[in-house]
Amino acid sequence: MKITALETFSVAPRWLFLAIRTDEGITGWGEPVVEGRSATVAAAVEELSDYLIGEDPYRIEDHWQVLTKGGFYRGGPILSSAVAGIDQALWDIKGKALGVPVHELLGGAVRDRMRTYSWIAGDEPDRVAEHARERMEQGFDAVKMNGTGRVRHLESKAELDMLVGRVAAVREAIGDEADIAIDFHGRVSPALAREACRLLEPLHPLFVEEPIVPELTGDFERICASTVVPIATGERLYSRWDFREVLRSGIAVAQPDLSHAGGISEVRRIAAMAEAYGVSLAPHCPLGPIAFAASLQIDFATPNALIQETSLGIHYNADNDLLDYLVDTSVFDFTDSHITRPTGPGLGIEIDEAAVRRAAEAGQRWRNPVWRQADGSLAEW
Known part of the structure; x- marks a missing residue:
């Protein structure tokens, strides 16, 4: 079997899909995207295609090594x-050719169901309690929310009281048996992260996610030592080398993104590294159906997988949602906040290519907001 073509599709709401064709008629699907920079990633895919055309798609690891290390500039x-x-997409091709799901190629399933969580509220959270109750009614038993909107490096008691009040309202709405994860989105300083986590301890968050930006990775050890709240991070770390320092720092949950951190091959290795430090895996995935399917394949083959993010109904998905590009949407059915192990070959999904092509005609140019503080200076989004 040989690779004959790579084709990318920019589709709403903010996704980039990739189809890799072969001379035996098997197409593998992937989701290579940096949200807000999809055209740039598409150009990178096109450049890398020069190496892949004519190659054997089965040689996944060798291709990974060449694509990541064969150029002088890396990462x-x-x-x-x-x-x-x-x-x-290469794992999808191999699974389809062999007639097995990818997790079988990774050593087989270690669980029958995978727990998931859903987003509530938005970038600047409001009506959090109401939205949390809606998610419980939909069958979820875990939710994630942004803890704050734009914040300063050090904040007033009033702002901290609002943070705790929002989380307390969600805790009251969903009870003690459901879980709340709180995303700080890298918006807070290390000092503010330590103070905020201490105040949140009585509400028992499942974890606090990305309290600081990745440039400040060296501060994770102090943050983790200052609180009993489990700390999660990793959506903006792109390799096992990026994870080395944070895994030693005391974090509880590693969150590599299957569309950012080198795909199935690299996230599998990151998960194994995390297990050696007693750290759980919770793949980051506010993206589309291909990224979600790839995340599930990792989850079902990974002993330390904790919980899986789903973008279904997330505030970014205004015009198109997780299920819109699938032929059979039942593969992502949720029951009691869990999703059953996919058994279809490859990534376990069938992409509706006609729907993808229609959406790609319109394309998308999603950009994240640029926030400013009250004094006009740039704020972390």
Whole structure:
């Protein structure tokens, strides 16, 4: 079997899909994207295609090594995301050719169901309690929310009281048996992260996610030592080398993104590294159906997988949602906040290519907001 073509599709709401064709008629699908930079990633995929055309798609690891290390300049979100989507598609091809789901190729399933969580509220959270109750009614038993909107490096008691009040309202709405994860989105300083986590301890969050930006990775040890709240991070770390320092820092949950951190091949290795430190895996995935399917394949083959993010109904998905590009949407049916192990070959999904092509005609140019503080200075989004 030989690779004959790579084709990318920019589709709403903010996704980039990749189809890798073969001379035996098998197409593998991947999702290589940096949200807000999809055209740049598509250009990187096109450049990498020069190496892949005519190659054997079965040689996934060798291709991964060449694509990530064969150039003098390495790493970073654009290249890692381009490789991630290619890697997903190659695993999809191999699974389809052999008639098995990818998790069987990774050693077989270690669980029958995977717990998931859903988002509530938005970038600047409001009506959190109401939205949390809606998610419980939909069958979820875990939710994630942004803890704050834009914040300063050090904040007033009033702002901290609002943070705790929002989380307390959700806790009251969903009870003690359901879980709340709180995303700080890298918006807070290390000092503010330590103070906020201490105040949140009585509400028992499942974890606090990305309290600081990845440039401040060296501060995770102090944050983790200052609180009993489990700390999660990793959506903006792109390789096992990026994870080395944070895994030693005391974090509880590693969150590599299957569309950013080198795909199935690299996230599998990150998960194994995390297990050696007693750290759980919770793949980051506010993206589309291919990234979600790839995440599930990792989850079902990974002993330390904890919980899986789903973008279904997330505030970014205004015009198109997780199920819109699938032929059979039942593969992502949720029951009691869990999703059953997919048994279809490859990534376990069938992409509706006609729907993808229609959406790609319109395309998308999603950009994240640029926030400013009251004094006009730039704020972390």
